[in-house]
Amino acid sequence: MSPSIAQQVSDIKHSDVFNKICELLVPYNPKGKEILNHSGIMTDLEVDSTAVFDLIMGLEDFYDISIPMEMVSDIKTVGELVNAVIQLTAQS
Amino acid sequence: MGIFDKFSTLKSRVDLVEKLGVDPFGVKFDRILNATRGLIGNKEIILAGTNNYLGLTFDQDCIDASIKATRKHGTGTTGSRIANGSYDEHVDLENALAKHSGMESAIVFSTGYQTNLAAISTLAGPKDVLFIDADSQACIIDGCRLSAAPTIRFRHNSPADLEKRLIRQGEIEGGIALVVIEGMYSMFGDKAPIKEFVEVCERHGAFLYIDEAHSFGIYGPTGCGLAEEEGVLDRVDFISGTFSKSLASIGGFCLSRHKDFEITRKAMRAYMFTASPTPSNVAAARAALDKIADKPELRENLQARAEQLHAGLTALGFDLCAPPSPIIAIRRPNEMIAASEWNWLMEKGIYVNLAIPPGTPQSSSLLRISLSAAHTIEDIDLILSGFAQLRQESELVMARAQDALAAQ
Numbered sequence: 001m002s003p004s005i006a007q008q009v010s011d012i013k014h015s016d017v018f019n020k021i022c023e024l025l026v027p028y029n030p031k032g033k034e035i036l037n038h039s040g041i042m043t044d045l046e047v048d049s050t051a052v053f054d055l056i057m058g059l060e061d062f063y064d065i066s067i068p069m070e071m072v073s074d075i076k077t078v079g080e081l082v083n084a085v086i087q088l089t090a091q092s
Numbered sequence: 093m094g095i096f097d098k099f100s101t102l103k104s105r106v107d108l109v110e111k112l113g114v115d116p117f118g119v120k121f122d123r124i125l126n127a128t129r130g131l132i133g134n135k136e137i138i139l140a141g142t143n144n145y146l147g148l149t150f151d152q153d154c155i156d157a158s159i160k161a162t163r164k165h166g167t168g169t170t171g172s173r174i175a176n177g178s179y180d181e182h183v184d185l186e187n188a189l190a191k192h193s194g195m196e197s198a199i200v201f202s203t204g205y206q207t208n209l210a211a212i213s214t215l216a217g218p219k220d221v222l223f224i225d226a227d228s229q230a231c232i233i234d235g236c237r238l239s240a241a242p243t244i245r246f247r248h249n250s251p252a253d254l255e256k257r258l259i260r261q262g263e264i265e266g267g268i269a270l271v272v273i274e275g276m277y278s279m280f281g282d283k284a285p286i287k288e289f290v291e292v293c294e295r296h297g298a299f300l301y302i303d304e305a306h307s308f309g310i311y312g313p314t315g316c317g318l319a320e321e322e323g324v325l326d327r328v329d330f331i332s333g334t335f336s337k338s339l340a341s342i343g344g345f346c347l348s349r350h351k352d353f354e355i356t357r358k359a360m361r362a363y364m365f366t367a368s369p370t371p372s373n374v375a376a377a378r379a380a381l382d383k384i385a386d387k388p389e390l391r392e393n394l395q396a397r398a399e400q401l402h403a404g405l406t407a408l409g410f411d412l413c414a415p416p417s418p419i420i421a422i423r424r425p426n427e428m429i430a431a432s433e434w435n436w437l438m439e440k441g442i443y444v445n446l447a448i449p450p451g452t453p454q455s456s457s458l459l460r461i462s463l464s465a466a467h468t469i470e471d472i473d474l475i476l477s478g479f480a481q482l483r484q485e486s487e488l489v490m491a492r493a494q495d496a497l498a499a500q
Contacts, residue, residue: 050455053226053245066260068242069224069233 012063012089017082024058037079045078063089109427111496113435116446126150127466130443137438140461140475141445145310145418146383146390147466148340154379158341161375169368174358181374186345188381193316194326195347197354201362202369204305204334205231207344210362211332212272212301213238219267223254223298225274225284227453232272232303241270248277248453251288258296269298275307275318279452279460281419283307287322294327301330309338310391310418315384335369338384341376343369390465394418397467404476408483413458421447422459430457432493433482442478 022035028051029035033044041047047055056067059081065088075081109116121130121137127147130137148154165179173182182200190198201207212235216222222236222243236243244261247253258269271293273284286302293300304317308331312320317333319325329350335343346353357363383390395416402416413421424430427448434446437459445460452458461475482489 048455049450050453057226057245057247064260066244066257068244069236070243 012086014082014086017059017063017085018078020059020062021055021078021081024055028055035078037077037082039078040076041078041081043076059085065089065092108497109431111499112428112431112493113496114438116431116434119438119443124149127464128471135441137441137443138471138474139443140463140467141443142464143306143337143462144340144464144466145306145338145394145462146340146380147464148338148380148383148390151340151380151383153383154340154376157375157379158372161371165371167372168370171367172364173368174364176368178368179371179374181371181378182368185374185378185381188378189345189347192314192381192385193320193331193347195331195349196351197348199346199353199357199360199363200369200374201344201346202366203342204332204336204344205234206362206366207332207334207346208232208303209235209238210360211330211346211356212236212270213362214356214360215299215301215330216241216270217267219264221261221264221267221269222272223257223269224272225249227274227277227279228272229274229278229303229305230451232274236272241267249282249284251285251292254289255292255296258292258298269296270301271298272301272303275302275304275311276417276419277453278306278419279447279456279458280413280421281306281417282414283318283417286319286328287324290319290324290327299329300327301332302328303332305332305334305337305344306419308333309380309384310394313388315388315391335373335377335380339377339380341373341380343373343377394463394465397463397465397469397472400469400472401461401463401475404472405479408476408480410479410483413456418463420461420463421456422461424457424459427457428493428497429490430459432489433459433486436482436485436489436492437478440478440481442475 025035028047029045039045041052056072060067063085067084067088071084075084121132123131125131127144127150128139130139161181186198186200201210208231212232216239218240220241222239222241224232224236224243224245225248226245227248244257246257273289276283290300302319307317309315311318316325319328330346330348332346335341398416398418402420405412411423413423430446430448437444447458447460449455
């Protein structure tokens with residue numbers, strides 16, 4: 001892990017991850033739906049399963065973590081995804 | 093709340109596609125005439141979507157072997173090999189597959205789907221980590237879901253991305269890394285850079301499992317698949333495949349260079365708790381394996397037809413997903429256009445596959461063609477003339493689709 005990333009994840013905040021997810025969701029949200037913590041990623045935001053995995057891979061690369069497939073299938077909302085990223089960065 | 097209410101979204105989507113004509117996912121053939129022709133009613137259809145790559149389903153030796161095995165052992169096995177015993181056809185086919193591939197161990201399964209389900213879910217235990225290609229097909233994903241191991245996906249066909257994730261994972265305490273890829277991917281027909289994957293796995297001490305369902309029988313000097321074609325078959329830990337494509341039957345197999353793979357027969361639930369393949373199926377696959385070994389001209393004709401069709405469709409201006417292979421996928425703008433065109437082609441007597449999301453890479457809508465060594469130059473010309481006409485009449489096809497969708 002590079003020092004800059006290590007520094008970044010050591011004091012990672014909910015809002016930072018949330019903003020990163022919003023940024024990564026832009027290409028999959030052509031209607032510009034409002035993204036909230038409780039927004040269902042596939043239900044409210046209508047992001048399909050292929051795009052969800054692109055989003056996951058984007059987060060994995062940015063935070064240098066691995067989000068296992070079985071964890072992804074339990075994540076329904078943007079807030080749950082934020083929490084998963086924070087949990088995994090704390091472990092790495 | 094009804095038990096089927098959860099399928100209402102899916103049902104609306106199916107209803108919409110059915111408005112365009114025939115249900116693309118429920119086609120019924122009244123008779124299959126040979127490897128390249130079928131009948132729906134009295135209408136003759138050219139088959140260009142059956143994965144019958146070597147065209148052996150009507151090979152006389154395969155048919156004779158199948159009939160002989162049925163007469164010898166009956167129509168069904170009525171149980172699993174663990175509980176009810178094996179027949180000599182099962183053991184003979186396993187020995188032949190191991191010998192043909194130079195592998196130490198071979199296990200035969202009842203379907204290709206069950207092969208990956210059984211092997212992957214069992215080979216990866218709770219302390220292990222699975223790494224799978226992002227475009228893996230359903231039976232690989234389901235095998236991972238059944239496994240107790242965490243599953244990490246890497247970018248499609250990217251050994252560099254796999255390596256990054258193996259490094260990120262670091263040492264796996266008390267466990268191993270099992271990497272799963274496919275030789276040729278079923279939707280786009282694109283091939284994995286297998287040698288590079290082998291090298292990454294060797295650098296990191298990971299085991300490599302390759303599903304060659306769509307490439308076994310088609311590639312390699314003796315038809316063992318793309319690992320053989322790239323000269324690295326002896327460095328791959330596990331090769332899986334199916335009998336339902338080039339081997340012209342139903343069933344599947346997993347080969348390993350590790351003799352200890354044999355012990356998993358007593359641990360793989362999808363092997364232990366299901367009926368073994370019928371004598372007829374196994375005997376047909378065994379006869380087809382001999383053809384793969386003895387008839388390289390089948391592979392040569394298949395590749396020549398693939399190049400002919402690929403060049404023809406490219407000249408017509410279609411957007412194709414991969415270089416020439418027996419799978420040629422044509423990218424369409426959306427699923428309604430793809431479904432309308434699929435119906436139009438069926439009306440013209442050309443059967444291809446409609447592939448729409450989910451289950452397609454990049455959420456693509458595709459008209460997917462799979463070719464056979466039994467296709468002739470004239471067959472490919474016929475398919476091409478259908479697509480040329482489709483191109484010319486695209487506005488008419490869409491106008492008809494809009495009318496159908498607007499109708500109550």
